[in-house]
Amino acid sequence: MWKEYYHAPGMYDFDYALKRLSLDPLINVNKKERYVDVPLKLAENDQCVVRVKAEGTIEKPVFSVMSDHDEQQDVIFEHIRNIFQWDKDLQEIHDYFQGSDLSLLFFTYPGTPIVRDFDLYGSLMKTLIHQQLNLRFSYELTSRFVKAYGKEVDGAWFYPTPEEVAKLDYEDLKQLQFSQRKAEYVIDTSRMIANGELDLKEISRLTNEEVFKKLGAIRGIGPWTVQSWLLFGLGRDDLLPGADIGIQNALKRLWKMETKPLKDYIEEKAEDWAPYRSYAAITLWRSIE
Incomplete structure (x- = not known):
């Protein structure tokens, strides 16, 4: 030890x-x-x-x-x-937002970090599984997937490898309550990784825009999935998902609006928070938990 x-x-x-x-x-x-x-x-x-x-x-x-x-x-x-x-110097990021319309939030929730997922492939699989599901069931479905095909070591769970998932049939995941399409997205993406068509380490070195282009071309991977992987898989500093309901609810409360702000309005206002929009996002989420 x-x-x-x-x-x-x-x-x-x-x-x-x-x-x-x-x-x-x-x-x-x-x-x-x-x-x-x-x-x-x-x-x-x-x-x-x-x-x-x-x-x-x-x-x-x-x-x-x-x-x-x-x-x-x-x-x-x-x-x-x-x-x-x-x-990452979170004090420096905290100071950056002083004087902005998020200053009170950063004062209330100081030192809020962005912790990356533990594995690039596991992060992408989790994000694919979570898309369009409520939080509770998404974690349940991910747990079924990992416990069925992953590995437990000293109380910690490892996701299965792309090669292991590539060998599965869609019916295997449907038995865990995956939809047909979600089963296809998870297995087909894993097959692309296993056969070398998709290299996540290589993609992780690309710019945000290049990652959107590369991953967004894959069936089943939309903007929300790419943004989530960039934020929690790669820990990128400057992402704010304006279409996220949690972000919209937090800003509705912060800005004292009667209705939730629209995506385009949020993204326009969020330009003032660059290059730390990811930290704005995580702090906004925290404010409504």
Whole structure:
């Protein structure tokens, strides 16, 4: 067992990050002890579970990273740092919004981080499954999928590989209560990844616009799915989904409007929040939870 500490810059509300992560029944979170167990795929047959624990406060964030996987400690630590985006100075982002129409929200909810999903492929599968479903059933359906075809290691769940999902029939997922179309989207996309037509690591290096073009051309992947993957799969800083109902409800309350603002109006106003529109989005969502 090895253990390493990290002092993040600025501020960081890890307890809120744990609260969001705890919504997913596949993720082992202990809010009282302030830790989460992160399943990491280092290579095709090299998996490990890493415990990430808060040791400090919002104002002075310190984290411990522990694992009994003694090899590739530097690689593991880099993965964890990228997932939790500890190099982002949230104090700097907080200061950026002072004087804006979101200043009160950032004062009320300081240090709200964007935590990336643990795996690019798992993130895309989760996003595909969640689209057009209510939150409760979307997590239930994702859990059925992962528990049926994934792997549990030390209490942490790993998503199945694209190669494993590519071998499934649509009927296999329909037995889990997937619709025919959702089963097709999940399996067909996995087949594209498995046969090399779609390289998620390569796509992750593209600009937002290029990712929209590349993923948006795939059957079943629309703008909401691409935006969600960019935000939570890649942790991009500057995305605000103006069509999202939660964003619309939060801004309706913030702006004291009688009806929800329209997508085009939101996106026009949100130009003032660039280049940190993703942090505006996560803070707006938090304001109505």
